[in-house]
Amino acid sequence: MSNAETIRLKYFGELAIQVQSGNKDEAIEYFLHPKRSIKAWFESEVDGHTSEKxxxxxxxxxxxxxxxxxxxxxxxxxxxxxxxxxxxxxxxxxxxxxxxxxxxxxxxxxxxxxxxxxxxxxxxxxGSPRNEPFQNPSNNKSVMERIGCMESCFWCGALCWGNRDHHIDSNSTKVHHTSHQPEGLLLVHVRNSRELSAKSCHKTGDNWDVWYKGKGPIKWGVAKINDFSDWKFEVHCNHHFDRLMCWFFEKLHVDLAKHKENTKPASYRQLSEYECVGLDYYSIMNTLHVYI
Structure with a gap:
């Protein structure tokens, strides 16, 4: 696992296999707590590759x-x-x-x-061995840097695709960027219906009203500039992620809704509008294997 993309694709591939087999708990835990979950998984992966103590x-x-x-x-x-x-x-x-x-x-x-x-x-x-201190690979900074930036989008929870600590750069590379996912994966719901939102951030219109952090209604175009200028919300080039995340939402939205009071699963109309229905698991996994 040499870079953030292959690391995350491998992780999501494993989660998808679990969900497809009916085990949704680990995937739900990830979407509710993305940074903590993928960090724990990656540490286990790199430490587990040590053939012997x-x-x-x-x-x-x-x-x-x-x-x-x-x-x-x-x-x-x-x-x-x-x-x-x-x-x-x-x-x-x-x-x-x-x-x-x-x-x-x-x-x-x-x-x-x-x-x-x-x-x-x-x-x-x-001639006896010295008491040398040994550490797991996960304690090595250069190893953990492979996982990339661990900041997640406020609106949808998608992890940034940037390099570790890229936010301290002095140029445009400091801005967080990601393949935004259905907001309902982070339990964001539609204000009036309280249905989990199947919409991804890049599909929000600039003239749409949004509410957040005690503010609102505020036009999305204004909110992006005033409060979320450290993130990009355009469609990302890693488009193969979009179908995977929509597939996750289709499979998990009913269970996710149980984790937030007075929240409903997404309606079929929403799922259909934002292309979160009828996604073929095997086609998605075949695409993933090309990039892993």
Missing amino acids: PRKKYEETFNAEIKRVFWDIRNCQNFEEIKNFINDYMIEVDYINYKLDLDENKITESDLKILRENIENELTTK
Whole structure:
């Protein structure tokens, strides 16, 4: 999972499989709490890809290396071979050109045996793994940055498609952008009917009245400029997301309505008007697999 798009497509693909099989709980939890849900899922994914516990792997590698050095020293036939092995090894692991300050012409067979035994004793008594601190991949900032910006749209809950911390940029890339989804996925409802809204943000007309944060009615075109200028509300180029989110809304709107008092599921008229009916699951999933 190399970037935010593939990460999210994989996540939504898994949620779609669950919903299609009748298990809606995890998908509903995501749409109600998008940032928390996808973060927890991604942490589990990256930590789960560690084939073994880091400390166990470290200890196995360390012990194997100690054993290799032990036998290489034992197999040295003379002082020159020991000296060359130690020097080459120190250069390899510590980039130190280590020189034994001994006159090899004065080294006897007995001295060679003592030298070899002392080296082996040092390896035996001190050759144990250090108490290195190990962290899960999810604790690595560069790993978590792959998930992208975690800000969600106030109106529909869709997560921003920008890079992590893009909002601190000094140019136009600081503006949040996303594939906006049916607002009812975030429990936004039509004011009079109290039906969950099947409309996505980019389908709201500038002259439509909106109510939010104790304000309203305010024209949508005015609200976008005055209070939501840090977001783009145009159709996003990732259009394959639109059908997927409409499919989710069609499957979940009845259950989602139960999570907000005095709220009704979307009417068939709404679902039909905003193309949230008759969507083919298999066609959508085939499209997803092209991008994952």
